[in-house]
Amino acid sequence: MTIFYAASHIGALSPQELHALYKLRVDVFVHEQQCPYQEIDDIDALDTTTHILVWRTDPQRHLVGCARVYPEGDHIMMGRIITAPEERGNGQASEMIHQTLRMIEHRYPGQPVELHAQTRLTGFYERFGFTVSGDPFLEEGISHTPMRRLPDAPQ
Template identity: 35%
Template sequence: MNWKTLEFEQLTPRELYLIMRARSAVFVVEQAHVCLDADGHDETALHLFAMQDICLPMPVLAYARLRPGDEEDPEVVIDKILTSPARRGDGTAELLIERALSAIAERWPGRLIRVTAPVGLRSFYEQFGFRKTEGPFLEHGVPFIGLSCSQRGSHAQSGNVRRLRSGLSIVKTYELL
């Protein structure tokens, strides 16, 4: 697995196409979320992804978009999180979140971090130091919650993630808005 963390301008046209294809395959086709995926946030975000052989039709194994926030809402947002069906339950989702938290700490030190997730994934995010801050509310007909963490809390939890990983069985990773 080859991991990359790139700004929008650093993505090759092929990488961007494969990321958009993976997001559509998971969110639109698999999860039936009818939405405009190209939502205007990609150009200001960091794109974290793992690839296998780029010549394969679906080489993106994991992906997350890291958005810096703004003056009105300064929290860093991790969203568009996905793992390919072939990599679910094998620790790839945990590696993705660990790498996202590390990239955020390097790029935006000291900032709060926010995700939204289906209620059933609450314990998955809590192992990284996230705590429920809002919800539940409906997104695409599924009950979601908002979760936040400080960077100090996320790093305190990261050592425990590796120990917990063998006992986890993540069935699906959903889009986090």
């Protein structure tokens, strides 16, 4: 089994890769979390949005995680962070966050990173140097907490 990471604009994805990305996001956000909302939005297609895809081969290739990153104002926004249900609990999510932060530092050196964490996961993101930066809010019925990571935070 091999795990590999790819970072690309949505226009560089093949039709099969794009299908895998949207299927994973809909399976988790809409079906598993029961949030019927507009999962596919215009941010996905912006020239400035980078999609992080985590693939597992054994021997066929399967998408097992994803995230997206884009500049927003004075910071970089990280979101749509998913680990496939069958990959949870094996450290894959932590490695994906680590790799995504490395890519952000390479492409956007010295920029703070923000995300809207599901409130139950704030402790997970704190391990990567994120701190709570605002009050919890509801997004599609799920409590989220804004978090921010400064450029010199430990990974």
